[in-house]
Amino acid sequence: MCLAVPMKLLEHHGQSGVLEIGGARKEVMLTLTPDAKVGDWLIVHAGYSLEILDEQEAESTLTLLRKLGESET
Amino acid sequence: MNILLPFRDADVMQRIAAEIRQFDIDRPLRFMEVCGGHTAVIYRFGLTDFLLSTIRLVSGPGCPVCVTANDFIDRAIALCELPDVTIATFGDLVRVPGSTRSLAEVRARGGDVRVFYSSADALTWAREHQERTVVFLGIGFETTACTLAATMAECVQSGVKNFRFLSALKTMPAALQALFSAPDVHIDGLILPGHVTTVTGLSAFRFIPREFGIPCVVSGFEPIDVMESVLMLCRQIKDHHADVENQYRRVVRDGGNPQARAVIDEMFEPCDMPWRGFGIIPESGLKLSPQFAFWDSENVTVEVEPPQEHRGCRCGDVLCGRIYPSECSLFGTACTPETPRGACMVSSEGACAALYHFAPVNYDR
Numbered sequence: 195m196c197l198a199v200p201m202k203l204l205e206h207h208g209q210s211g212v213l214e215i216g217g218a219r220k221e222v223m224l225t226l227t228p229d230a231k232v233g234d235w236l237i238v239h240a241g242y243s244l245e246i247l248d249e250q251e252a253e254s255t256l257t258l259l260r261k262l263g264e265s266e267t
Numbered sequence: 268m269n270i271l272l273p274f275r276d277a278d279v280m281q282r283i284a285a286e287i288r289q290f291d292i293d294r295p296l297r298f299m300e301v302c303g304g305h306t307a308v309i310y311r312f313g314l315t316d317f318l319l320s321t322i323r324l325v326s327g328p329g330c331p332v333c334v335t336a337n338d339f340i341d342r343a344i345a346l347c348e349l350p351d352v353t354i355a356t357f358g359d360l361v362r363v364p365g366s367t368r369s370l371a372e373v374r375a376r377g378g379d380v381r382v383f384y385s386s387a388d389a390l391t392w393a394r395e396h397q398e399r400t401v402v403f404l405g406i407g408f409e410t411t412a413c414t415l416a417a418t419m420a421e422c423v424q425s426g427v428k429n430f431r432f433l434s435a436l437k438t439m440p441a442a443l444q445a446l447f448s449a450p451d452v453h454i455d456g457l458i459l460p461g462h463v464t465t466v467t468g469l470s471a472f473r474f475i476p477r478e479f480g481i482p483c484v485v486s487g488f489e490p491i492d493v494m495e496s497v498l499m500l501c502r503q504i505k506d507h508h509a510d511v512e513n514q515y516r517r518v519v520r521d522g523g524n525p526q527a528r529a530v531i532d533e534m535f536e537p538c539d540m541p542w543r544g545f546g547i548i549p550e551s552g553l554k555l556s557p558q559f560a561f562w563d564s565e566n567v568t569v570e571v572e573p574p575q576e577h578r579g580c581r582c583g584d585v586l587c588g589r590i591y592p593s594e595c596s597l598f599g600t601a602c603t604p605e606t607p608r609g610a611c612m613v614s615s616e617g618a619c620a621a622l623y624h625f626a627p628v629n630y631d632r
């Protein structure tokens with residue numbers, strides 16, 4: 195129930211927007227993330243977007259983890 | 268492209284597991300995952316298979332359906348039996364047994380119980396059905412509270428008169444405070460709920476390392492997130508250090524989401540709240556502020572049956588991390604997802620249901 199999933203913002207219509215993941219589209223309220231822009235990944239919970247996903251941060255987390263265990267220099 | 272897939276990469280999982288093994292910790296560790304979303308990920312992806320046998324993951328009180336007390340469901344049922352009332356709710360709650368019945372049973376006998384994906388959808392339905400009084404059952408933590416606050420703000424502003432709110436909303440820091448103040452709960456590290464912290468920010472949980480000396484990591488919800496969080500907890504323990512660290516940096520800002528908190532503060536105020544397994548925890552709930560009393564169905568007088576616990580069900584002990592679900596004598600026999608005796612067997616985030624679905628061979632983690 196606390197599930198929140200990332201979805202990509204395709205269309206912005208004022209208070210709400212159309213978001214998509216894996217071909218599934220949904221109309222979602224954007225009032226809690228007023229800075230969301232088309233193309234952003236948003237974290238969606240119960241019909242509202244809660245936060246904007248920081249793609250650079252996601253990439254840097256993965257880059258660090260992919261190097262785990264390689265001999266430290 | 269699905270942005271989540273790299274966070275399920277098996278090679279990275281192995282690397283993290285190898286790193287955790289290197290710590291060679293000499294005592295058994297109990298880490299609690301507070302959020303039911305984490306419980307579901309841990310079982311679904313079999314994460315315990317990647318961990319050392321000395322690290323145990325214990326479920327906590329973060330499945331909203333599970334911690335909803337019987338008297339809330341009993342009250343919702345009593346309201347449902349009034350003329351022209353529609354109960355609107357999130358799906359999982361419908362099957363949770365109240366003291367003697369569930370909302371599903373009431374619906375089967377003609378009660379009007381409707382499931383909505385969001386409170387905004389329920390408000391739209393109410394606008395289109397002026398002949399009904401729609402009572403929305405508000406359960407959840409800060410994550411859900413901000414969405415419900417936004418819907419109630421819209422309801423009040425646009426003067427919708429046939430929509431009401433019944434609150435069992437809860438705030439996570441208050442529950443954790445109560446949990447760790449209990450003498451018989453011993454936890455070495457906490458995996459904090461990423462989506463609650465998205466709203467609250469990190470500071471809401473800083474009292475845990477400060478007052479209880481327990482290391483905390485805010486975690487995302489993919490297998491790699493949870494594994495990295497375990498690794499970060501091990502590092503804190505090894506360094507004799509306790510802080511709130513953020514593993515879920517791609518989503519959680521240190522200061523949380525101020526818009527979300529502002530709408531919660533505008534619409535709700537703290538109140539004492541009953542939790543399954545804990546009893547009433549002071550100031551651990553949210554209800555509509557008094558100026559919105561018109562929309563609060565707490566103010567409707569109905570006769571509610573006296574609350575009773577289900578005989579033999581040990582949800583309370585499961586939710587406090589005192590026992591594993593398989594230690595309940597009803598687990599998998601009298602109580603299954605088809606015939607749930609307690610709330611923890613209903614929601615896929617409930618520890619009993621997650622264990623039943625995903626670990627049928629080796630129940631004991």
Ligand code: SF4
Pocket residue numbers: 579580581582583585592595596597598599602603607608609610611612613619
């Ligand atoms: S197995 Fe069923 S009866 Fe036992 S604690 Fe879990 S939900 Fe309650």
